[in-house]
Amino acid sequence: MKKIGILFGQEDTFPWAFIDRVNQKIKEQGIKNMMAEAVSIDAVEQGKSDEYVVIIDRISQDVPFYRAYLKNAAITGTAVINNPFWWSADEKFFNNALAEKVGVPVPKTFILPTSQHPENTDGNSFRNLKYPFDWDRMFDTVGFPAYMKPHDGGGWKSVYRVENAEDLWTKHGETENLVMMLQEEIQFEEYFRCYVLGTDNVHIMQYEPRNPHHLRYVIDGPEVDKKILDLVEKYCIKLNKALGYDFNTVEFAVRDGVPYAIDFCNPAPDADIHSVGKDNFEWIVENAANLAIAKAKTYKKGKMNLTWGTFVSDQFKAPVAKKPAAKKPTTRKPAAKKTTKAKK
Numbered sequence: 219m220k221k222i223g224i225l226f227g228q229e230d231t232f233p234w235a236f237i238d239r240v241n242q243k244i245k246e247q248g249i250k251n252m253m254a255e256a257v258s259i260d261a262v263e264q265g266k267s268d269e270y271v272v273i274i275d276r277i278s279q280d281v282p283f284y285r286a287y288l289k290n291a292a293i294t295g296t297a298v299i300n301n302p303f304w305w306s307a308d309e310k311f312f313n314n315a316l317a318e319k320v321g322v323p324v325p326k327t328f329i330l331p332t333s334q335h336p337e338n339t340d341g342n343s344f345r346n347l348k349y350p351f352d353w354d355r356m357f358d359t360v361g362f363p364a365y366m367k368p369h370d371g372g373g374w375k376s377v378y379r380v381e382n383a384e385d386l387w388t389k390h391g392e393t394e395n396l397v398m399m400l401q402e403e404i405q406f407e408e409y410f411r412c413y414v415l416g417t418d419n420v421h422i423m424q425y426e427p428r429n430p431h432h433l434r435y436v437i438d439g440p441e442v443d444k445k446i447l448d449l450v451e452k453y454c455i456k457l458n459k460a461l462g463y464d465f466n467t468v469e470f471a472v473r474d475g476v477p478y479a480i481d482f483c484n485p486a487p488d489a490d491i492h493s494v495g496k497d498n499f500e501w502i503v504e505n506a507a508n509l510a511i512a513k514a515k516t517y518k519k520g521k522m523n524l525t526w527g528t529f530v531s532d533q534f535k536a537p538v539a540k541k542p543a544a545k546k547p548t549t550r551k552p553a554a555k556k557t558t559k560a561k562k
């Protein structure tokens with residue numbers, strides 16, 4: 219039996235709708251030996267975990283035990299969505315650098331040392347930092363107002379808009395052990411939030427982050443220039459191919475017709491019907507179900523079934539084989555004797 223599982227926490231609409239939709243499709247399409255259920259975990263032993271061919275992970279960012287369980291499942295072949303190794307490795311600052319590399323516009327961004335010494339460190343642990351730090355260079359590049367936000371995290375937690383240097387230092391002082399990014403503000407004409415599944419299936423949603431939470435997903439918004447929508451879709455695919463996320467949201471702020479990627483490290487993005495609305499919910503349930511079934515169908519027993527982005531996979535391409543050198547003859551032919559005829 220090929221089992222598709224979903225691992226989740228407090229959310230209560232998407233997981234059940236996902237399970238129902240997958241099982242309904244399996245029935246309608248007459249697929250044999252496949253089913254979906256909520257993941258059920260008992261004793262977890264190293265290298266042994268072959269119950270699920272696919273697991274959608276919605277919660278391991280908050281439960282480290284689950285992250286370890288998922289890595290163990292992955293090595294036995296489970297296609298974990300999203301790749302738990304990559305999710306443990308990347309963060310927003312690195313992802314911005316990767317965006318620059320693949321040609322997706324992002325706001326100018328610096329990373330700041332934490333305002334407090336992390337546990338078990340003291341001044342000596344920071345002897346490699348220049349003092350004073352070159353704040354002026356950062357301020358000149360980024361300008362004010364600016365955004366200051368954690369390099370790792372989500373859900374608008376500890377996101378600050380700062381007016382000037384004093385304001386920045388005061389707020390930075392509140393962030394304790396968080397590693398913060400200082401980022402150029404994009405004063406936007408339009409804002410989009412996009413679901414991206416399987417790295418290239420994009421659903422663009424108009425979004426107004428300045429509205430109260432329940433009114434952020436815009437319904438019947440103004441017409442948007444097709445050129446911008448095409449760019450947004452293209453950038454979504456570029457980013458997710460490079461990162462290797464199968465299930466992500468990407469946010470863009472559009473300034474002067476250029477979409478800047480603001481937030482694209484959301485491997486367990488909000489999918490609650492009460493915030494995303496009925497139509498977006500329907501899209502994510504339907505398309506996530508199709509993705510999970512497709513992954514279960516292509517699952518290969520005894521192999522790793524994870525998605526890796528081009529950032530990783532391009533570095534491990536087999537080197538181009540050198541042509542073998544032409545075989546040297548074992549016996550040497552004597553050079554043909556030149557017969558120089560005496561000139562007459």
Ligand SMILES: Nc1ncnc2c1ncn2[C@@H]1O[C@H](COP(=O)(O)OP(=O)(O)O)[C@@H](O)[C@H]1O
Nearest residue numbers: 325365371372373374375401402403404427481
């Ligand atoms: N550089 C920026 N320019 C303009 N607005 C921003 C910028 N960074 C963040 N914001 C605003 O703050 C919100 C939260 O920041 P975001 O980067 O999405 O963090 P989170 O991962 O916590 O959602 C965004 O939806 C956007 O409205």
Ligand SMILES: [Mg+2]
Nearest residue numbers: 373374469481
């Ligand atoms: Mg966000």
